[in-house]
Amino acid sequence: MTPANRALFVSAYPPDENVPKAGSKIAAAKLKDIAAAHAWVDVVTFLDPDEDVFFRALPANLEVHAFATTRCARLMAALRYPFLPFGASVRQHLAGRAVRRLLAVHAYDHVYVDFSQAAAVLPRRLMRRASLRVHDVMSTLYARHFAHASARRKPLYLLERLRSGWFERTHYPAFGTLICLTEKDATLIADLTGARARAEEVQSHYRITTRSDKTVAAGAILLFANFSRPENSEGALWFLDQVFPAIRLAVPGAHVYLVGAGADVRLLSRQAAGITVTGFVEDPTRYFEVAQLAVAPLMVGAGVKIKVLEYLAAGIPTVATTVGAEGIAQNALLEVHDDGHGFSLACVARLVQPCI
Numbered sequence: 001m002t003p004a005n006r007a008l009f010v011s012a013y014p015p016d017e018n019v020p021k022a023g024s025k026i027a028a029a030k031l032k033d034i035a036a037a038h039a040w041v042d043v044v045t046f047l048d049p050d051e052d053v054f055f056r057a058l059p060a061n062l063e064v065h066a067f068a069t070t071r072c073a074r075l076m077a078a079l080r081y082p083f084l085p086f087g088a089s090v091r092q093h094l095a096g097r098a099v100r101r102l103l104a105v106h107a108y109d110h111v112y113v114d115f116s117q118a119a120a121v122l123p124r125r126l127m128r129r130a131s132l133r134v135h136d137v138m139s140t141l142y143a144r145h146f147a148h149a150s151a152r153r154k155p156l157y158l159l160e161r162l163r164s165g166w167f168e169r170t171h172y173p174a175f176g177t178l179i180c181l182t183e184k185d186a187t188l189i190a191d192l193t194g195a196r197a198r199a200e201e202v203q204s205h206y207r208i209t210t211r212s213d214k215t216v217a218a219g220a221i222l223l224f225a226n227f228s229r230p231e232n233s234e235g236a237l238w239f240l241d242q243v244f245p246a247i248r249l250a251v252p253g254a255h256v257y258l259v260g261a262g263a264d265v266r267l268l269s270r271q272a273a274g275i276t277v278t279g280f281v282e283d284p285t286r287y288f289e290v291a292q293l294a295v296a297p298l299m300v301g302a303g304v305k306i307k308v309l310e311y312l313a314a315g316i317p318t319v320a321t322t323v324g325a326e327g328i329a330q331n332a333l334l335e336v337h338d339d340g341h342g343f344s345l346a347c348v349a350r351l352v353q354p355c356i
Contacts, residue, residue, distance in 0.1 A: 007038040008108045011045045012091060012115035021226050022306035023135050027114045034112060035059040042102055044095050067094040085138060085163045087117035095121050119171045131177040137188050138164035148299055169193045182327030211314055215289035219253040219351055222291035224284060224307050228262025231298055239297040240270045242340035248274055250348040259287045288314045293350045296324030319346045
């Protein structure tokens with residue numbers, strides 16, 4: 001089959017398997033598919049100022065236009081587009097003109113937008129023949145942040161919830177094809193915006209097939225996440241402060257491994273007997289192999305949690321909060337608790353069982 005001539009791929013985050021964000025890994029898989037189906041792909045994407053791993057091992061038929069979402073750019077965007085959510089305004093500010101230039105020069109057979117935050121980059125006239133994949137329903141995300149925020153931060157999250165709701169109602173129905181990651185989000189999008197979204201199955205990124213009774217270490221607990229995201233770091237702190245002490249009383253040999261980039265000083269300061277913060281690891285296979293138990297102690301967030309899919313795909317018994325288990329089908333390995341007492345009891349019950 002002869003490939004189509006040219007595609008435009010716009011991603012709010014770098015589509016790269018080496019970036020420590022689950023969404024970036026999902027975007028990378030989609031970009032590979034699009035690159036295989038087209039002779040040439042223009043990629044418009046956005047990097048945090050400290051990201052330096054993008055552009056490794058990309059297909060040869062790509063031209064990448066990358067923009068850094070610096071603090072200055074975010075401030076200018078907020079002033080320029082006061083009605084857009086912060087994540088959308090900075091991307092429109094940085095890349096809106098560049099995308100219009102590309103559209104003036106090239107005729108695209110396919111236009112694909114990954115993440116809601118990048119939706120505003122496209123001109124409205126193009127959205128009807130473009131595809132948008134929604135990773136998180138942003139208004140739900142900010143509603144949960146608002147519910148758990150301090151009094152000082154509540155006004156900010158309320159503003160983002162209102163702006164996100166308006167953004168979703170006006171942008172989602174404009175796209176010719178709307179995709180999300182779970183059936184639950186498809187229903188939520190329909191209720192909030194009237195737009196029909198197709199749920200697309202998400203695959204776990206890491207294929208851990210080497211876990212066995214010979215690799216599992218009794219008492220080893222895995223918390224795998226990108227801790228630069230506030231919901232992950234706050235969830236980890238809740239687990240360490242409200243849950244793990246009770247686990248250690250019942251299972252003195254219990255040891256929790258916080259594996260992933262972005263640990264701040266609050267998490268690093270918790271390192272003690274039974275707690276290891278590894279920072280970024282390029283290949284987390286070893287931690288999946290030794291884990292007797294995995295946890296997803298999230299109180300805020302939206303969309304399916306890829307880390308939980310990865311735990312379950314590796315065969316690791318998992319305890320999660322309702323938010324951590326959101327969008328995931330019932331599974332014999334998965335147990336859900338939202339209070340610290342119930343969460344700790346579930347963890348202990350798993351840890352006193354045979355390792356595998």
